[in-house]
Amino acid sequence: MTSAIEVEGLVKRFGDHRALDGVDFTVPAGRILGLLGPNGAGKTTAVRVLSTLLRPDAGRARIFGYDVVKEPHEVRRCIALTGQFASVDQEISGRENLYLIARLLGMPARRARARADGMLERFRLGDVGGKLAREYSGGMRRRLDLAASLIGDPRLIYLDEPTTGLDPHSRNELWAMVKERALAGSTVLLTTQYMEEAEALADSVVVVDRGRVIAAGTAAELRARVGGRTLQIRPVHLQDAAAIVESLALEGLYARIDQEACVVRLPLVEPDELTRAVRAITASAVDVLAVDTQVASLDEAFIELTRSTE
Ligand SMILES: Nc1ncnc2c1ncn2[C@@H]1O[C@H](COP(=O)(O)OP(=O)(O)OP(=O)(O)O)[C@@H](O)[C@H]1O
Ligand SMILES: [Mg+2]
CATH class of the missing domain: 3.30.70.100 (Alpha-Beta Plaits)
Structure with missing residues (x-):
């Protein structure tokens, strides 16, 4: 069976700095991988390479068998990305944001409307769906961002520090949703600085530090190692x-x-x-x-x- 993500010897340089310095890992389809590391470890860089937004300098990465450099269009069709920083349009309402994305994904108008409303409810944004996104609180914007990335039922979901800035209730809801997606067959790559989050969600954990993988295994295995x-x-x-x-x-x-x-x-x-x-x-x-x-x-x-x- 094809792996969802296969990364081999991945290197990304910014000037003299190696943000990724020979990273290897594999994520089987339908699993949740926690990519864990301190500030500046290279997590966002890895996610950006895996979502075709950055070109690696060496090594290779394949998403469901598609090469991120040679077959970026095929890769983009499989993935959804929730960045570390919100990316929704601030000048239109939450509902309009979700509707537009659903339309861009090719849903007919009625279905797109129903889907947008469903996602708003799901993320407890039903009451503020008509408000401009720029009037949302940080946590609401974060939830809108997540709703936007999940709207198209992607096969592979990247979540870059998804719970930063969320209150505990929203965090638990997000965790439940991620698990639900995985059960439904989606693969999830989640970056986090919170061990608790990796432990709660991930089937396996890869710890990166200064661009290198320093440990990999299940949460229990990592604990046993120390x-x-x-x-x-x-x-x-x-x-x-x-x-x-x-x-x-x-x-x-x-x-x-x-x-x-x-x-x-x-x-x-x-x-x-x-x-x-x-x-x-x-x-x-x-x-x-x-x-x-x-x-x-x-x-x-x-x-x-x-x-x-x-
Ligand atoms: N566009 C860029 N230009 C120059 N250096 C960069 C760029 N993007 C990232 N870096 C550097 O690469 C390293 C890894 O950054 P990255 O954003 O991947 O870390 P991270 O693990 O996501 O950290 P955080 O937990 O703070 O989000 C850092 O040293 C960072 O300064
Ligand atoms: Mg980051």
Whole structure:
């Protein structure tokens, strides 16, 4: 069976800078891939190459077997793109935006109208459908943008940081919709900086950093790669956290302070690290309120992975 996306040795340069520096990955049809990475990792660049908006400098990419450079028209017929930044027409209403796109996709007028109304309802924009898009709030515009890209039932959907700026309710709705699309057979490539999002949606995750793939697998596999468990140490006074970190460092253990949660976190990798950590905590002579182990979040896995390539 043909893969939805096949990327081999993809390189994209901007001047001397390699935004993509030899990227490989494959997405089987009907699956959701999470493309994960920090700011500037190359996620948007990859999406733009895969949607024929940017020409790669080396390597190749095929969408349902079509080459993005040699067969851009065929590729465009298969895809829908929701960019990181809104792309709807600001000077017409939300309903008119959706209607126009449906017409451009070749739907007859009646069907296009029904489809536009259906999408407005679906994205909770029914009440504001008649308003100019420029009068929408950021979240409404985002939802309109998503509705616009999904209107034609695309085989392959690119979502570039789709939930940035959405409230939790809209985010959950979007997640449900993405899953529904995948169940109906669409393939989805989703870029995100939120591990939680990748974990909630993606069948597999590719982590990119500075233009290179640094890890790939399921969310569970990525977590396992960084040990899977985290030791969480809560000092009585947060200002003592640094002393704990230093003491752990003397034992060769690299922890970080989570200011928000008021804890020190240490990913546990080797079997003897827990004993060494307890020794280090005792040696620090800091008063500790709680010490417990947690299954590492994908966030921690991600931080570990991007740090280990520095
Ligand atoms: N048109 C361009 N001209 C020059 N440099 C660019 C251009 N587009 C992207 N870059 C550079 O390429 C690198 C990757 O950018 P890209 O937008 O793909 O990152 P990203 O992973 O999408 O980041 P973010 O999470 O911030 O959206 C960055 O260093 C960026 O500055
Ligand atoms: Mg981006």
